[in-house]
Amino acid sequence: MGLSQGLSIVSRRKIRPLMKTSAREIALSIITQVEESGAYAEYLIDRCLKENSSMDDRDRRLVTEITYGTLRMKGLCDFILKKHVRNWGQLDVVAKNILRLSIYQFLFTDRIPPFAIVSEAVNLAKTKAPEKTGLINAVLRKILAKQRQELLPPADTHDLSLISALYSHPLWLIKRWINCWGWEDALKLCAAQNALPPITLRVNTLKITRDEAKAYLTKEGFSVSLTPFSPDGLIILSPSGQLRNARAFQEGLVLYQDEASQLISYLVSPTAGERILDLCAGTGGKTFHLAALMKNNGKILAIDRDEAKLQQLVKEALKFGISMVEVKSLDATHHPPQTLIGSFDRVLVDAPCSGTGILRRAPEIKWRLKDRDLLHLAQTQSRLLEFAAQCLRKGGVLVYSTCSLMEEENEKVVFSFLERHADFHLSFPQEPVATKFVDSKGIFKTLPHRDGTDGFFGVVMIKD
Numbered sequence: 001m002g003l004s005q006g007l008s009i010v011s012r013r014k015i016r017p018l019m020k021t022s023a024r025e026i027a028l029s030i031i032t033q034v035e036e037s038g039a040y041a042e043y044l045i046d047r048c049l050k051e052n053s054s055m056d057d058r059d060r061r062l063v064t065e066i067t068y069g070t071l072r073m074k075g076l077c078d079f080i081l082k083k084h085v086r087n088w089g090q091l092d093v094v095a096k097n098i099l100r101l102s103i104y105q106f107l108f109t110d111r112i113p114p115f116a117i118v119s120e121a122v123n124l125a126k127t128k129a130p131e132k133t134g135l136i137n138a139v140l141r142k143i144l145a146k147q148r149q150e151l152l153p154p155a156d157t158h159d160l161s162l163i164s165a166l167y168s169h170p171l172w173l174i175k176r177w178i179n180c181w182g183w184e185d186a187l188k189l190c191a192a193q194n195a196l197p198p199i200t201l202r203v204n205t206l207k208i209t210r211d212e213a214k215a216y217l218t219k220e221g222f223s224v225s226l227t228p229f230s231p232d233g234l235i236i237l238s239p240s241g242q243l244r245n246a247r248a249f250q251e252g253l254v255l256y257q258d259e260a261s262q263l264i265s266y267l268v269s270p271t272a273g274e275r276i277l278d279l280c281a282g283t284g285g286k287t288f289h290l291a292a293l294m295k296n297n298g299k300i301l302a303i304d305r306d307e308a309k310l311q312q313l314v315k316e317a318l319k320f321g322i323s324m325v326e327v328k329s330l331d332a333t334h335h336p337p338q339t340l341i342g343s344f345d346r347v348l349v350d351a352p353c354s355g356t357g358i359l360r361r362a363p364e365i366k367w368r369l370k371d372r373d374l375l376h377l378a379q380t381q382s383r384l385l386e387f388a389a390q391c392l393r394k395g396g397v398l399v400y401s402t403c404s405l406m407e408e409e410n411e412k413v414v415f416s417f418l419e420r421h422a423d424f425h426l427s428f429p430q431e432p433v434a435t436k437f438v439d440s441k442g443i444f445k446t447l448p449h450r451d452g453t454d455g456f457f458g459v460v461m462i463k464d
Contacts, residue, residue, distance in 0.1 A: 023062040023063045024101060025124060025128075026048050027063050027070070028094070028101060028124060028128065029048075030048065031067060032093055032094055034071065034364050035093055041067055041362070045064055046244075048063070060242070065109070066101055066104060066105060069108055070097075070101050072193075072360075072363040073108065073168045074100060075165055075169060076107070076166065076168040078100070080103055080151050081099050081143075084139050084142060084143055085099070091132070092132070094129045095125070095132040098129060099136060101121070102117050102118070102120075102121045102136075102140050103143065106143070106144055117140065118137065118140045121136055122137050153165050153166040160174060160175060160178075167191065169193070170366055170369075172370075173356070173366060174190065176371075177189055177190070177405075180407065185449065189447065189448060189449045191449065194363075195360060195448075198235050199235065199236035199243065200234070200236075201233065201235075201254040201257065202256075202285075202289060203232050203234060203254055204288070204320050206295070206296055207251075207252060210231065210234065213254055216247075216248050217248050217254070220247060220248065222237075222246070224236060224237065225237055227259045228259075229263060229433070229437075229451075230433070231433060232289070233262055252319035252321060255288070255316075255320075257289070260357075260403075260451070260455070260456040263437070264286060264350065264401045264456060265293060266293075266434040267431070267444060268293075268397065269346075269429065270293050270345075270346055271298075271345075274294065274299075274345040274346060275298065275343060275345050276294070276345065276348070277301050277340070277346070277388070277392075278350070279303050279349045279350075279391075280384065281302035281303060281304045281309070281313060281350075282304055282306075282313075283309045283312045283313050284312070284313035284317065284325070287300060290348070291317075291322045291325060296322055296323060296324050299326065300324055300326070301325075301326050302326070302328070303327075304327075305331045310327040310329055313325070332384050332387045333383040334383075334387070335390070336390050341391060342391070342392070342393050342394075344396060345396050346392075347396070347399070348401070349381075349384050349385055349388045349400045349401070351402050352380060352381075353377055354369055354373065354377055355404065356403075356404050357403040357404055357448070357454050357455025360454070361454065374406055375408065378412065381402070381409060382416065386417075389463070392463050394464070395462070395463060397427075397463075398424065398462075399459070400459050400461070401456060401457060403457075404455070404457060405457075410457040423463060423464045424462065424464065425462055426442045426460070427460045427462045430460075442459060443458075444459065445458075
């Protein structure tokens with residue numbers, strides 16, 4: 001579970017209405033709310049597109065593209081704008097975001113001519129930042145008169161501050177990844193995190209086979225291929241319309257889930273009739289996959305401290321034809337209730353984490369995350385493992401996973417746990433489908449630049 005799942009999906013502060021008249025106005029509203037209120041872009045994009053259901057597909061795609069694109073490349077946009085805007089730091093957030101949207105479109109979209117970018121920005125400024133209209137007009141005319149290559153840092157630089165700008169990642173994160181993987185792989189990773197992720201679905205095998213789901217979606221007009229690693233996944237190659245409105249979604253035949261995330265359930269490798277604890281269930285993505293692997297036979301207790309997420313889980317379970325899941329709202333960073341101790345055959349701790357493995361899907365995370373946050377997250381993850389260890393029966397299986405690429409949340413948390421618990425040991429996954437990504441120590445890891453999936457970490461531990 002990433003930061004975008006481990007924390008509330010959206011800030012508790014009031015979110016402004018998103019009913020707007022143009023794609024760029026919607027994108028500006030979303031980006032500004034992401035920055036001001038701590039909201040997540042995915043949630044706001046889904047919400048605004050539902051509210052603007054009459055918007056044509058072209059504009060819907062434009063909203064998604066320039067919103068995510070601007071968030072991904074914010075570092076590069078700011079690098080350029082700071083050179084052209086005096087007192088950039090004092091500029092209000094709306095004016096900054098109008099400029100960022102415009103620079104992103106100039107650098108990364110070929111179909112929008114510079115004069116149109118300036119015109120749209122000025123129109124936005126007249127209503128959203130009227131006192132800055134002249135500044136925005138002048139700055140954009142000056143920048144957009146240049147060639148794109150003139151604006152970019154040199155690609156062959158070894159200056160880390162310029163690398164940070166060129167690859168649009170925070171400097172501290174660039175340094176950490178270079179230290180971990182070396183220069184070449186770190187830059188490949190950054191580039192992969194800035195790329196568009198595939199649209200990946202998981203088939204609900206309680207209702208339909210993967211081949212049947214592929215045929216179903218193809219009949220609805222979508223171009224579909226099979227995922228190379230997960231036996232339950234599909235990739236949408238060319239959406240022909242609003243995918244969420246497809247009958248396959250409405251009937252609970254498929255759901256969104258990255259391929260690496262699907263493989264975590266194969267690390268758990270549940271068997272029909274077992275008692276499973278999903279400790280950080282969220283809205284149930286992995287819970288439902290576990291249920292499908294168990295043929296809806298057995299018992300899964302889904303725990304999360306966010307009651308709203310559990311309510312959504314219950315609602316979705318009905319749509320997916322799942323009856324074996326119970327839910328319980330509980331803070332699993334404390335001691336478990338006596339009724340749960342030693343009660344489960346397998347426990348999944350899909351821990352809240354930094355989300356550094358899913359930056360291509362949630363780019364806003366990289367601008368919020370600080371180096372110091374990793375220690376706090378690791379402390380929470382360790383407490384979750386302590387809770388899980390007590391709930392597991394002797395001989396049971398404990399799976400710990402994150403969508404983080406940071407050692408503090410992964411290896412260090414696991415090996416610290418094993419040092420404290422001599423009655424646990426690492427084990428290799430039972431399911432061959434997951435072993436491709438397992439090293440000689442038994443550690444599961446996927447990397448966006450190497451595997452084309454989100455970045456996930458996982459281990460299987462046995463309680464002796």
